[in-house]
Amino acid sequence: MSQSYNRYNTWSSSVRWFHWINVLSVISLIFVGLMMLYKKELGITSLDAKIGLKELHAIIGYIFAINLFIRFIFAFIGPVSARFRAFLPGKGFMQELNSYRASLKAGKPQQFIGHNPLGKLAVTALFSLLIILAFSGLIRAGTDIYYPPFGGVVASYVAEEGKDPASLLPYQKGGVNSEKMASLKAFKSPFGKVHLYSAYLLMFLILVHITAVVRAEVKEGDSLVSSMFSGKKVLKEKPYDEV
Numbered sequence: 250m251s252q253s254y255n256r257y258n259t260w261s262s263s264v265r266w267f268h269w270i271n272v273l274s275v276i277s278l279i280f281v282g283l284m285m286l287y288k289k290e291l292g293i294t295s296l297d298a299k300i301g302l303k304e305l306h307a308i309i310g311y312i313f314a315i316n317l318f319i320r321f322i323f324a325f326i327g328p329v330s331a332r333f334r335a336f337l338p339g340k341g342f343m344q345e346l347n348s349y350r351a352s353l354k355a356g357k358p359q360q361f362i363g364h365n366p367l368g369k370l371a372v373t374a375l376f377s378l379l380i381i382l383a384f385s386g387l388i389r390a391g392t393d394i395y396y397p398p399f400g401g402v403v404a405s406y407v408a409e410e411g412k413d414p415a416s417l418l419p420y421q422k423g424g425v426n427s428e429k430m431a432s433l434k435a436f437k438s439p440f441g442k443v444h445l446y447s448a449y450l451l452m453f454l455i456l457v458h459i460t461a462v463v464r465a466e467v468k469e470g471d472s473l474v475s476s477m478f479s480g481k482k483v484l485k486e487k488p489y490d491e492v
């Protein structure tokens with residue numbers, strides 16, 4: 250029996266570029282982040298090597314944060330598939346979700362050109378975590394190794410009188426006011442905790458995301474994986490979100 254399929258334009262090139270740059274930078278950040286966490290076990294003991302890892306992590310972090318920032322500009326002014334309304338659960342969302350879940354239960358999953366309702370939830374959760382990681386990471390970069398955008402202000406705050414803040418090196422003992430250093434430590438500590446636990450949560454959500462995407466591809470046959478490369482979905486059913 251012959252079956253007809255239709256091709257639909259789904260993710261714009263801005264969404265796809267963001268997605269793959271994000272994947273590469275997040276994998277690299279997790280990799281270097283785990284090296285920082287397990288430095289002792291890896292035999293990394295010198296201060297220079299520890300600082301080097303933090304600097305490498307922060308530099309990849311800038312690529313990640315700039316990519317995320319550009320993505321948010323597109324969420325305001327970009328094509329339809331990049332806009333907030335393409336992924337944020339909006340009015341009538343609970344109804345959409347219930348109807349989609351019922352279709353899954355019935356073994357006849359609704360097909361979508363964009364995100365299905367569960368996908369919207371996942372993308373919203375992932376974006377929220379990425380923003381928290383970018384923000385806490387930029388604060389740690391400033392307070393831990395005097396890196397931009399906040400490093401200049403932090404160095405000026407902790408530098409001893411007469412010391413040029415720009416000449417301060419990360420973890421340098423001399424040239425800093427010890428009281429101010431103690432209050433900086435108290436300030437930066439919660440950001441470190443938020444950064445670390447968000448990173449763990451992100452690792453978990455990435456596993457859920459990959460499992461869900463592969464499941465949707467296999468069970469719903471909506472060419473979800475290839476669409477993030479080609480920008481096109483090949484669907485058998487009439488898409489639920491077709492306008």
Ligand code: HEM
Binds near residue numbers: 309387390394
């Ligand atoms: C998906 C994004 C990110 C992930 C998964 C991630 C993950 C991690 C992990 C696992 C650590 C080790 C935590 C520890 O040693 O306690 C870490 C530390 C750090 N991260 Fe990130 N990070 C991300 C984004 C960023 C960004 C955007 C920046 C800034 C540009 C940044 C800057 C730092 C710095 C400076 C540290 C070392 C400071 C410290 O010892 O806590 N990170 N990150």
